[in-house]
Amino acid sequence: MQALSTASSAAGREKSADLSPLQAVIFDWAGTLVDFGSLAPTQIFVEAFATFGIHITLAQARGPMGLSKWDHIRQLLQDESIAAQWLEKFGRAPANEDVDAIYARFMPMQIAKVGEFSAPIEGAVQTLQWLRANGLKVGSCSGYPREVLNQLLPQAEAAGVKPDYVVAGDELEAGGRPGPFMALANVLALGIGDVRACVKVDDTVPGIEEGLNAGMWTVGLSLSGNEVGYSVQEFAKADAADVEARVEVAEAKLKKAGAHYVVRSVADLPEVLQAIAADMRAGRKPA
Template identity: 85%
Template sequence: MNAVLTTPSATSSAFCADAAIDSAANLSPLQAVIFDWAGTLVDFGSLAPTQIFVEAFASFGIHITLAQARGPMGLSKWEHIHQLLQDVSIAAQWQTAFGRAATDADVDAIYARFMPMQIAKVGEFSAPIAGAVELLQWLRAKGLKVGSCSGYPREVLSRLLPQAAAAGIAPDHVVAGDELSAGGRPGPFMALANVLVLGIGDVRACVKVDDTVPGIEEGRRAGMWTVGLSLSGNEVGYSLEEFAQASRQEVEARVAAAEAKLRKAGAHYVVRSVADLPDVLAQIAADMRAGHMPG
């Protein structure tokens, strides 16, 4: 089942959180929703990591574009850098600059340069995405647990989480991209770590919400329902200012491409932002009551 839901907020010319939260909606038998962070709950456009990757590579004399930097988004940051170094044009630049192919030691060196830059900047991108605070309140009122995981390492999350919490974003559990020995995305491990800590009895009663391909693959491999987010996330990549200035035609083209990519990754549903999730969650719950499971 791959579906795309559109709502009033999905077709407006300016981003807003108009989607009504139906207090009477029946979410049984769902037990938990597990969210990504940047581009999902906070940081519209997933901007915090992107420019830092560009700057970190530039400090080694390597030019990467914002589009290249966004490519592996959702992976742990070390793995993200490793994947960027496999890009043909980036690998060629490295070969020219250093006379050899990049090694894991080079990934370590770029990561070491990236980390303090990311820690210094992440707090500037802690603002909740419109509708996120109200959504978490609604989920808790419905008796659902709220989990989360991120490609950010714990050191970065330690800077982000207090600011997000002060703004109303405080999941019941948070898993960082560098703290599981089994690894991160696209494997199921961070999502399943939430299941264990939150005491969820059935992974099929969980919904993984993410704006990246690795995050959707993570949820599918964990046996969960998956919902992709297009407009607010990495695949579209607008800042709020850029979005406000973009033509409707450009916005719709970017959103369509993002939706197609997330559906191809296996998303059961795709919407534009967390503001549109209540209707999706009610539909998933109805699917389950009708006997459908996330296969």
């Protein structure tokens, strides 16, 4: 199987590091901590739309990833080809009540299957241990609704992934990504004194924008997440040139969104956090 993490990152987890003045790292879930390739939500969107006689591709399903699931469905229905299918089948353009209907179909399907995709991404458990050993708090947020997270969290915890705080995509009246609200909820819950001492880690554009809007450092994950979209099995068999081509596209997209750093997976995070801490000690701030 191809290597997911770098040797230098693995070495970085084995020793303590000077991460001052950083205070916390706030993670996304699918494609970041668990569910390599962010497969659980993607496939269920395809299946939920199919129950209405609407065909969407996996690529289309991945497009709005990072948004709350209701907003994700609404965004999909605004896709020209999907909206055209809806008009042909139902004789009218899709409306918010149609978003509600698809969401109601999506939710039980996602709840039933999310546990199948709860395996930690390689290096996630060790990275969380390293963060705590070096005095940082660990927050998290997700586009998943709370009902879905309630199925995912116990299984992730049993496998060694348990942040100090979790907020779901449907829990805040102010809304979800790309707004800063879930990231800032972590700041409040964890008692962080300065948003600039936080790092938001995510595999999607809305997740990077969330961190930037909250005034945080941001780290994008290319290979493990939505933008590349390999399953573990596909990655193991993939041609190295194809992997690098996909990673290059993903990196460019996340950097264009404003990510301060982009790495392949959570396994590569320790080295980047040391660089961010050094930036802060030199007086630099997240733009």
